[in-house]
Amino acid sequence: MPENDFEKQVQQLFNEMRLKPSAEVWPKVNNRIRKEKRRKSTFIWLPLILLLLGAGGYWLLQSNNSIPPSNPITKTTPAPGNDNADISSGAESIPKVNPGDISKTNQQKIIIEVPPSAGNADTGDNLNNDGSGSGSRASKGQRNSVKPPVNIQALDNTKQQARPVVQLPVPDNAGNNKIFNSRNNNLLSKQLIAAQQSVETRASLLPGVKTEKILNGITNDNLFGNKLNAAAETTPVKLTKKKVWEWGISGGAGVSSVSEGLFDLFGSGSADKAFLNAAPNAPNMSNNIGFLTGQNSLLAALPPPASTVKKGLAWQGGGFVKRKMNSRLAITAGLGYSYYSTNRAVGNDINNYRLSLGNTRNDANANYAGYYIGGQYINYVNRYHFIEIPVGVQWQLSKSVKLPLQLNGGLSFSYLANTTAVHYHPQTGSYYKDNALFNKMQVGAYAGLSAKIFEKTQRPLYLGPVIQYNLTNLLKPSANLSQHFMYAGLKAEWVLWKK
Amino acid sequence: MTDYQQLVKDCLKGKATAQQKLYDLYAEQMLGICYRYTKSLADAEDVLQEGFVKVFKYLHQYRSDGELGAWIRRIMVNTAINYLKQNSKYQYDLSFTDPALHPVSEDNPQVYMQAKELANLVRQLPTGYQTVFNMHAVEGYTHVEIGEILGINEGTSRSQYMRARNLLINWIEKHSVESKLGLYAGK
Known part of the structure; x- marks a missing residue:
């Protein structure tokens, strides 16, 4: 019997196998299909809706920008008299009517007033029967030879940027002045033309809307020349996607010091006090010190006080990432290396004698890299190498276009990777190294102010002062001393990428 | 259409x-x-x-x-x-930890049982055996394909299959004997 007979039988049996599923299965399948469909349709429609919204917004912005912003008029411009070189060269003359008749009360408004009976030297020819006027002169783009008998009063305040409202009183059929407003200050030039035109036309038949229609054919060049055109130039609006992520590199330099507490920041710093003075695990060298230094035992028994710890240079470097939460608030994080240092006076290096110290405690741990006999001879630099992770917030104080200011604050988590700092041994007056006495993990608080330079560029720079105070004691509790790191300096953050 | x-x-x-x-x-x-x-x-x-x-x-x-x-x-x-x-x-049951080859059973018993009965026997196999058996014997996958799908060696698949087959044949034979005995007992 062939080997696969068994398999054939099994296959045949199972192929015919049918099991009726419970009634709950199909509704579940159906529900999930519908859900899937809804999700799919959402994925299809959402981009479309967004696209439409975006297009609509863009169109709105474009339509607003298509009319150039007005140049705010800051002083009363008298109607040009005989000097009409920029306006017309024509010979027709219209009698001036109420040259100073424009209201001065509302500084937000530019009022062009046309009296109903203003000149009728050129009336019926330019009007249709419906009163809209053919605008034969205007529509043909002819130069308006009429001096506008208007007086323009605009904003007295040169800083005022509000949109002026153009009010053009147009006489209705009853002979009353009707004022139609245009919120769009960009139509200023057209409105001026309207005023001129209305002077030429039969005022009693001129509806405001139609006036504008008539004027559409007249270009600024025809009437006001390049001066007005220049004033009416538009500023294009860039529609760029708001970028919320920023990456970059940061660096800074300043001074670092140690203090016993926050009060030291403002008072006499503990830098003047002994730093790392009484480490309990300090090697017991009292029996050897006289031998090592050649001092007699009495002198060795009276060690000099700890030398002053002075400020040292410090610098930082690393990278950062920033996420803008809203127009003012951003969350920042980073990773960097920090070098801090302090200075203190020590004595001669007796590191060479170390091996002869047979009774030093913990010597087996090889923690003591060197000893310095107390004395004000040599400047020693305590160097600290930290890996830091600052996490904080950035608050935009001012939205000044020229120099936006940001307030920075947060916490900095750091790890003391290495140090060459020495501890003072009060019994012997010597200095020794013992990295085991340091708290490797540090948490500090920082605050700073930064100005955003080159804001308009793709790669802006944040620059400003920063101070940092380590909340964690630099020394372990066993040292029984409170020592906190401080740093003050200038910090720069250069944005390299935005997303 | x-x-x-x-x-x-x-x-x-x-x-x-x-x-x-x-x-x-x-x-x-x-x-x-x-x-x-x-x-x-x-x-x-x-x-x-x-x-x-x-x-x-x-x-x-x-x-x-x-x-x-x-x-x-x-x-x-x-x-x-x-x-x-x-x-x-x-x-846990799906782990294929027994790559040793097993001798191919020469038995090809006649399967006198309902599909569901046989399926229940198959389901009593450890999951690894069950899966390989189903894939090879019923679905017709080769051991190479099974190895690729399950992420195991071809040899492992073969071994699992052989063990599954032997076990199943034993169970089927046992089932047949019990059925016959039951039949005789019924007489």
């Missing part, structure tokens, strides 16, 4: 009646497959549900030149295997 093609077209249009019709047409057959791969009917129905969701999701990828039932069946098998891999209660 065949009925099946029309049915697929309607399903693609999102017609609920067509979708239900398709489900009704294949659900029983597919549950039989899911049943063989799992240890309980509830799990089998879970696989069936998941499988049909996939069927409707990827129906646009079905080419009408192939048999629709075979296409759905393939989806069900893949869904069942994924279910076994993802479901924690099957994971």
